Amino acid sequence: MSALPRPNLADPVQLLAFGLGSGLAPKAPGTVGTVAALPFYMLMASQSLWVYSGIVVLAAIVGVWICDRASKALNVHDHPGIVWDEFVGLWIALWAMPAEPLWVLAGFLVFRLFDIAKPWPIGWLDRHARGGFGIMIDDVVAGLLACGVLHLALRFGAG
Template identity: 55%
Template sequence: MKAIPPQMLRNPTHLLSLGFGSGLTPKAPGTFGTFAAIPFWFLLQLLPTSSYIAAVVAAFLLGIYLCGETAKVLGVHDHGGIVWDEFVGLWIALFLLPPGWLWLVLGVALFRLFDIWKPWPIRVLDAKVHGGLGIMIDDVLAGFYAFLVVQLLFVLL
């Protein structure tokens, strides 16, 4: 994977797409990006449900631009250091999360599992959709999958 120069963080577009620097870690940048998204999720939880949804939709749309621009500069379609998609995917996974640390850990773990595993149709979209949308869409779907599993487990348990 191509190394990302830390100077890129001086540009607000890259600062966000690289997860405030969390994507610069040499190993597991997606996991570090996911962890970096958690404090922002705590803030999002303070919003009414409709505002939470609006913020996540806005972050998704902004992410299409941010991730696409950083990918162009790096010359790599979906560089591992681009982690804004992990931020948005996690916020989807943790939407309406039941109270308790166990649910938070489960939501994060399921999101990472689906993001890495890429079950159908995530893998297909990841391969066929390019640009900023292509970078964002697989994590958004992984977030939806994790959300559905967490909600189903909460109902069943």
């Protein structure tokens, strides 16, 4: 099996796609990329919900383009090191949640569970959607499902 091509981190698009280099982790790049998204979440969480939501929507839309460009530059669809989708998925999972350590940890774990296990419709989207949209959509849906679980837990007394 040939080695995957390495990104050119001097290219701002590939730098973002690879989560500022976090996607280059030799083991579990998706998990490492999700960890790398946490400091950005903490900065964003102090903003109003409108600003936070706007950043996340913009990051998701631009992410389709970023992931598509990086994937084409490397000639690998959904290179495992492309983790911008994990950044956005985590930010979606933590939408309107308390920025407290327990909730952030729960959001991280629930998002990673959905992203790794890929229950329907996440797995179906992962197998059938292509291009930058395909790279992003399964993590967006994993984030939405995780967000729903977290809000149910928050609403019904887990916090």
